[in-house]
Amino acid sequence: MSTKEKLISHVMKEEPVASANKVTVVGVGMVGMACAISVLLKDLCDELALVDVMEDKLKGEIMDLQHGSLFLKTHKIVADKDYSVTANSKLVVVTAGARQQEGESRLNLVQRNVNIFKFIIPNIVKHSPNCIILVVSNPVDILTYVAWKLSGFPRHRVIGSGTNLDSARFRHLMGEKLNIHPSSCHGWIIGEHGDSSVPVWSGVNVAGVSLQGLNPQMGTEGDSENWKAVHKEVVDGEAYSPTSSTAGTDEKDQQNESKMKMLEHTWAYEVIRLKGYTSWAIGMSVANLVESILKNLHKVHPVSTLVQGMHGVKDEVFLSVPSVLGNSGLTDVIHMTLKPDEEKQLMSSADTLWGVQKELVL
Amino acid sequence: MSSVLQKLITPLASSPAEPPRNKVTVVGVGQVGMACAISILLRDLCDELALVDVMEDRLKGEMMDLQHGSLFLKTSKIVADKDYVVTANSRLVVVTAGVRQQEGESRLNLVQRNVNVFKVIIPQIVKYSPNCTLIVVSNPVDVLTYVTWKLSGLPKHRVIGSGTNLDSARFRYLMSERLGIHASSFNGWVLGEHGDTSVPVWSGANVAGVNFQSLNPDIGTDGDKEQWAATHKAVVDSAYEVIKLKGYTNWAIGLSVADLIESIVKNMSRVHPVSTMVKAAVVVADSLESEVGEMPDKERMWRKWLWNHNLVATSWDCGKGLLPFPGLHHHPGPQVGAEHQLHHQEGSAEVVLPEAARNLTCQRR
Numbered sequence: 140m141s142t143k144e145k146l147i148s149h150v151m152k153e154e155p156v157a158s159a160n161k162v163t164v165v166g167v168g169m170v171g172m173a174c175a176i177s178v179l180l181k182d183l184c185d186e187l188a189l190v191d192v193m194e195d196k197l198k199g200e201i202m203d204l205q206h207g208s209l210f211l212k213t214h215k216i217v218a219d220k221d222y223s224v225t226a227n228s229k230l231v232v233v234t235a236g237a238r239q240q241e242g243e244s245r246l247n248l249v250q251r252n253v254n255i256f257k258f259i260i261p262n263i264v265k266h267s268p269n270c271i272i273l274v275v276s277n278p279v280d281i282l283t284y285v286a287w288k289l290s291g292f293p294r295h296r297v298i299g300s301g302t303n304l305d306s307a308r309f310r311h312l313m314g315e316k317l318n319i320h321p322s323s324c325h326g327w328i329i330g331e332h333g334d335s336s337v338p339v340w341s342g343v344n345v346a347g348v349s350l351q352g353l354n355p356q357m358g359t360e361g362d363s364e365n366w367k368a369v370h371k372e373v374v375d376g377e378a379y380s381p382t383s384s385t386a387g388t389d390e391k392d393q394q395n396e397s398k399m400k401m402l403e404h405t406w407a408y409e410v411i412r413l414k415g416y417t418s419w420a421i422g423m424s425v426a427n428l429v430e431s432i433l434k435n436l437h438k439v440h441p442v443s444t445l446v447q448g449m450h451g452v453k454d455e456v457f458l459s460v461p462s463v464l465g466n467s468g469l470t471d472v473i474h475m476t477l478k479p480d481e482e483k484q485l486m487s488s489a490d491t492l493w494g495v496q497k498e499l500v501l
Numbered sequence: 502m503s504s505v506l507q508k509l510i511t512p513l514a515s516s517p518a519e520p521p522r523n524k525v526t527v528v529g530v531g532q533v534g535m536a537c538a539i540s541i542l543l544r545d546l547c548d549e550l551a552l553v554d555v556m557e558d559r560l561k562g563e564m565m566d567l568q569h570g571s572l573f574l575k576t577s578k579i580v581a582d583k584d585y586v587v588t589a590n591s592r593l594v595v596v597t598a599g600v601r602q603q604e605g606e607s608r609l610n611l612v613q614r615n616v617n618v619f620k621v622i623i624p625q626i627v628k629y630s631p632n633c634t635l636i637v638v639s640n641p642v643d644v645l646t647y648v649t650w651k652l653s654g655l656p657k658h659r660v661i662g663s664g665t666n667l668d669s670a671r672f673r674y675l676m677s678e679r680l681g682i683h684a685s686s687f688n689g690w691v692l693g694e695h696g697d698t699s700v701p702v703w704s705g706a707n708v709a710g711v712n713f714q715s716l717n718p719d720i721g722t723d724g725d726k727e728q729w730a731a732t733h734k735a736v737v738d739s740a741y742e743v744i745k746l747k748g749y750t751n752w753a754i755g756l757s758v759a760d761l762i763e764s765i766v767k768n769m770s771r772v773h774p775v776s777t778m779v780k781a782a783v784v785v786a787d788s789l790e791s792e793v794g795e796m797p798d799k800e801r802m803w804r805k806w807l808w809n810h811n812l813v814a815t816s817w818d819c820g821k822g823l824l825p826f827p828g829l830h831h832h833p834g835p836q837v838g839a840e841h842q843l844h845h846q847e848g849s850a851e852v853v854l855p856e857a858a859r860n861l862t863c864q865r866r
Contacts, residue, residue: 199747206753413562420569
């Protein structure tokens with residue numbers, strides 16, 4: 140008898156039950172691995188699968204994670220180039236794709252990533268026909284549309300990480316300014332992830348107290364001289380230091396609010412310029428979404444979904460709106476009452492996105 | 502007209518900001534340092550995290566990336582600077598700085614390169630956090646922990662090397678995979694040098710208290726038909742293999758460092774295999790060297806010393822026969838414990854040794 144046989148008697152006659160909460164991460168670059176470690180450290184799944192085309196890197200990453208098994212509560216961590224390893228996933232996080240270069244706008248990444256998705260999405264669907272797909276690769280709104288089209292899934296099972304991260308960054312800046320934890324600062328950024336995202340100033344509040352109610356000029360670009368000065372500062376790459384509180388006059392606050400909004404989307408570029416890529420924040424924000432889905436929380440998140448028919452959008456585009464997430468996927472959307480200029484911005488984003496989407500070869 | 506801030510919030514107390522209670526500093530924002538940082542943050546282990554490095558852009562980018570995730574965290578202050586002033590009042594400082602092990606390079610080859618780096622780092626850390634506990638991760642960790650101890654002037658119990666905490670974790674994972682159980686259900690200790698000459702203590706390996714060596718007396722030897730020793734060899738080789746495949750290792754070491762930090766900040770008195778000062782008084786038979794030194798009250802790691810020198814105790818003066826190995830206590834006599842208890846204040850201090858150690862005789866394993 141072997142040592143194992145002397146030690147252990149197998150007493151179950153049936154086949155072991157399949158994993159109940161399997162998560163797959165496609166792409167083991169910096170973003171994919173940040174998603175993986177965040178999901179693992181939050182104990183969200185009972186099986187984690189990783190897929191990539193770079194075989195050595197994939198194998199190295201999986202070994203490194205497995206070596207940490209003692210400290211984790213995810214017993215099965217697997218990886219392969221072959222998608223059969225992803226079978227029966229509840230949730231598949233797609234981070235694969237080319238990385239945004241310094242100065243490159245997200246829209247420029249599009250066609251490169253569409254071609255990659257043409258390989259990935261059908262493979263995911265083949266092995267996990269009932270999964271929920273969470274798209275992270277940029278430009279996320281377009282690629283969520285692409286994933287939806289290529290998968291043939293109903294719209295509630297194809298979600299884009301969208302402005303979940305933009306909103307988190309906004310709430311961080313707000314928290315720094317007010318010296319309050321971001322979870323107590325409420326603010327929603329919706330629409331297109333990135334350059335033209337829309338901060339809904341009317342909803343910004345702490346403990347239900349509307350900040351715009353306290354300062355009706357909030358978010359407006361009333362003083363064009365000041366806006367230009369702010370814009371110049373941003374363009375020159377001088378990062379606004381949120382800890383140097385200049386709270387004082389209304390005017391300063393107005394500047395700061397606009398500055399905050401302006402800077403929010405440039406911070407991604409700033410982080411890319413400084414360290415080459417962003418990873419930790421997006422990883423944590425993805426784990427936040429995974430948690431709501433797998434634990435069926437019915438929490439509301441600003442994520443990218445089909446918004447055709449909402450806010451004046453006519454085309455099949457995906458934009459971020461507050462959405463309810465649970466284990467069926469994205470089941471409901473919250474109606475926001477938007478100002479005319481906010482709706483206009485959404486429609487304009489939709490037009491831009493559709494302009495790109497209709498040229499794509501799917 | 503009052504500002505939004507003034508209209509929204511009425512401060513009740515205007516005292517200066519409280520100092521942090523559980524501040525952790527990570528020195529070095531390479532892959533290992535950042536893996537440590539993210540593991541510490543996601544385990545909610547500190548109320549303030551400071552990062553230091555010489556590469557300013559990279560440092561700032563990493564700090565910002567972490568700060569952007571602050572909504573999802575419970576660590577309200579994340580700071581970074583090239584200047585060590587940002588590390589002031591740390592309770593724990595994790596040192597990951599240094600040059601990286603190249604493919605095929607043994608850990609010992611890194612020594613001089615990293616000693617020079619430490620001559621700059623360690624005095625700065627101690628200057629700003631004279632009461633901290635230092636955890637050294639940079640390789641070769643055992644040597645660099647010694648170097649850190651010397652350069653810092655800190656007492657021995659406050660300078661700890663991450664040591665074989667990771668080797669033991671890898672060992673427990675690889676062994677448990679062969680058995681189909683979770684790593685935490687397989688108990689096994691790897692002691693000694695982190696790396697090539699680490700020592701798997703086969704006599705202590707057990708599942709649910711069932712001792713492996715009693716099931717398979719050949720375990721760990723060349724004569725073992727099941728070649729369990731190959732599993733330990735895989736532990737030693739695995740670091741090199743991961744480096745070859747992805748260029749570096751980071752996730753496992755990050756998780757293992759967070760595990761140590763958890764024990765320290767939560768004052769858990771858990772037992773970990775970590776690198777600490779080993780100095781013992783042992784009288785050795787035959788032609789083996791003897792090392793007799795002063796035996797201070799705490800800090801005697803004699804059993805670990807024995808294993809490092811490939812020795813096994815065969816008898817002691819009261820004729821009780823084979824001494825128990827770490828983790829198992831057969832003797833009704835004086836407690837022989839060579840494990841280290843990590844206390845939050847005292848680091849790795851509690852090692853209890855019997856007087857009888859003076860009268861030990863040993864032979865080669």
